[in-house]
Amino acid sequence: MPAPDIFYGIDIGGTKMELVACDAALQVRYRQRVPTPTHDFDVFVNALCGMVRQADEELGERAALGLGVPGIIDAATGAHLSANVPCLTGRQLLPVLRRRLERDVTLGNDCQCFALSEAHGGAAHAAASMFGLIIGTGAGAxxxxxxxxxxxxxxxxxxxxxxxxxxxxxxxxxxxxxxxACGRQACLECYVSGSGLRKLHAHLSGTAGMSAEELATLRDSGDTLASAVFAVHLDLLGAALAQIVLAYDPHVVVLGGGLSQLPHLYRALPAAAAAHLIPGMSVPPILPPWFGDAGGARGAALLAAQAAQPITEEA
Structure with missing residues (x-):
């Protein structure tokens, strides 16, 4: 049976949903965006199905679908445990979509789709392994x-x-x-994400806290407190990256999310991580993303394509 020519990928964010149709070479042939309905599950599902059916009609296809969804999914029940799309929490999206759309649907989270996209034609292309490290509003990978x-x-x-x-x-x-937000305390996300950086500033300054962009402007103007906040953040992030190296030992790390736009991370983070590693261990290259936010839907399409081509063991 010939391989499918087109796969759909949808990246679901807190404000928008983007659908792309990719060909076998991962070139985007079609793109569609709609606002994300965040508070009503039925409205949300109707919007998703409407995007897919519009793509079917315009492309004359009925393609398999990959979905990048924020948050964590309970492996036993398929229920979404936490997400920035409130109507998904506690709901089982995958069986509903498979029934409504009558096609193969593969689910991953948004961070996984980002990493998959950057591993194929992106910053980590051809690397034996890569860790796509998201540091935005939250922290995932x-x-x-x-x-x-x-x-x-x-x-x-x-x-x-x-x-x-x-x-x-x-x-x-x-x-x-x-x-x-996961229900526990002192998770790394609370300190190293974009929102965590603001909390660090609030703690050290006794004020409401500033965004990364505001703090970077102050630091570049010589503000000592802003410099101190970034120094603490860099050490915490370096320690976290050292643990990632010990756990996964990736060949390449690609940063994503809002903080990936801070140039000093690419200069200073390798040394910050090395300070928390065993002497002699090396830190992998830390690279900016090629696709950025646009890679999520592309990675979701690749997720669908790989699901259609399962790994086969060599004899």
Whole structure:
């Protein structure tokens, strides 16, 4: 049977949903965006199905679909545990879409789709393994080895943002124990993400806290407090990256999310991570993304394409 020519990928964000149709060479042949309905599950599903059916009609296709969804999915039940799309929390989206659309639908989270896209024609193209490290509003990741997404038993391989921060770092910088949206406390996400950077500034300054862009402007003007905030953040992020190296030992790390636009991370993060590693261990290249936010839907389409071509063991 000939291989399909087109695969759909949808990247679901808190404000918009983007559908792309990619050919076998991962070239985008069609693109569509709509606002994300965030508070009503039925409205959300109708909007998703409407995008897919419009693409079917305009392209004359009935393609398999890959979906990049924010948050974590319960491997046992398929229910979404946490997401920035509130109507998904506690709901099982995959069986509903498969029934409504009558086609193959493959689900991954948005960070996994980002990593998969950057591993194919992106910043980590042809790398034996890569870790797509997202530092935006939250902190998440995807791990790709030999060109394929590594999910793990629970589908959460790479969820470094919910590793606990080292107690020694909390003590060293006299940081508060912050509650995480996952229901636990002192997760790395609370300190190293974009929102975590704001919380660090709030803690060290006693004010409401500033965004990364505002802090970078102050630091570049010589503000000592802003410089101190970034120094603490860099050390915390470096320690987290060192743990990623010990756990996954990726050949390449690609940064994504809003903080990936901070130039100093590419200069200073390798040394910050090396300071927390065993002497003699090397830090992998840390690269900016090629596709950025646009890679999520492309990665979702690739997820669908790979699901249609399962790994076969050599004799």
């Amino acid at each position: 995807g791990f790709v080895a030999d060109g394929r997404l590594v999910r793990g038993r629970n589908g959460v391989a790479g969820e470094w943002g919910h590793w606990p921060i080292a107690p020694s770092l909390l003590k060293q910088y006299q940081l508060p124990i912050l509650p995480c």
